[in-house]
Amino acid sequence: DQQVKQNSPSLSVQEGRISILNCDYTNSMFDYFLWYKKYPAEGPTFLISISSIKDKNEDGRFTVFLNKSAKHLSLHIVPSQPGDSAVYFCAASGVGRGSRLTFGEGTQLTVNP
Amino acid sequence: GAGVSQSPSNKVTEKGKDVELRCDPISGHTALYWYRQSLGQGLEFLIYFQGNSAPDKSGLPSDRFSAERTGGSVSTLTIQRTQQEDSAVYLCATGGNQPQHFGDGTRLSIL
Numbered sequence: 676d677q678q679v680k681q682n683s684p685s686l687s688v689q690e691g692r693i694s695i696l697n698c699d700y701t702n703s704m705f706d707y708f709l710w711y712k713k714y715p716a717e718g719p720t721f722l723i724s725i726s727s728i729k730d731k732n733e734d735g736r737f738t739v740f741l742n743k744s745a746k747h748l749s750l751h752i753v754p755s756q757p758g759d760s761a762v763y764f765c766a767a768s769g770v771g772r773g774s775r776l777t778f779g780e781g782t783q784l785t786v787n788p
Numbered sequence: 789g790a791g792v793s794q795s796p797s798n799k800v801t802e803k804g805k806d807v808e809l810r811c812d813p814i815s816g817h818t819a820l821y822w823y824r825q826s827l828g829q830g831l832e833f834l835i836y837f838q839g840n841s842a843p844d845k846s847g848l849p850s851d852r853f854s855a856e857r858t859g860g861s862v863s864t865l866t867i868q869r870t871q872q873e874d875s876a877v878y879l880c881a882t883g884g885n886q887p888q889h890f891g892d893g894t895r896l897s898i899l
Contacts, residue, residue: 679830681830709892716892717890717892717893718792718879718881718890718891718893719831719879719890720890721888721889734793764830764831766831774835775821775833775844775847776821776831776888777831777833778823778830778831778832779830780828780830781830
């Protein structure tokens with residue numbers, strides 16, 4: 676049972692344009708969502724998170740949107756840069772300290788110069 | 789990354805052998821997690837330690853897998869009688885609260 680799904684294994688965009696990465700979840704108990712970026716041979720790096728009490732959180736070029744009714748979240752990167760090329764994972768957790776994360780399968784983003 | 793150190797970075801071993809993977813967490817972080825990522829898959833939760841509480845072992849795939857955390861700091865993940873399906877990148881993460889900070893992982897290859 677894949678509770679967190681990223682249906683696009685890859686995405687290619689032009690430098691300067693917007694990248695939109697999507698994630699769907701099925702477990703209504705999830706109330707905290709995170710995005711990670713992963714370069715080859717490195718561990719994931721935290722990017723941005725959002726609590727279920729919000730529908731948008733912005734940090735510089737990165738914005739995460741949450742649609743609870745649709746159980747859908749998205750990560751927008753604008754403007755996209757070649758250094759953004761990496762695998763992006765969305766993750767979700769339940770309430771409380773130390774709640775373990777459930778990850779999607781990842782989306783490979785390629786930003787072309 | 790972010791101060792979590794894992795060793796070895798790569799491990800190649802024969803099927804049936806035991807392996808031990810090590811994680812040195814960020815000082816002061818009370819929560820420690822082990823995940824693994826198989827080829828083309830997302831990260832799969834294995835085990836979680838929080839202070840002196842009993843660990844959450846619910847993600848361990850079989851009784852060949854075990855982990856301990858000594859003194860609330862260093863953790864070791866042990867896989868006994870390794871099988872080819874154990875081949876994966878094993879990642880350690882720490883954090884007092886969300887989000888979690890990951891090490892660069894141990895790439896385990898079972899021949």
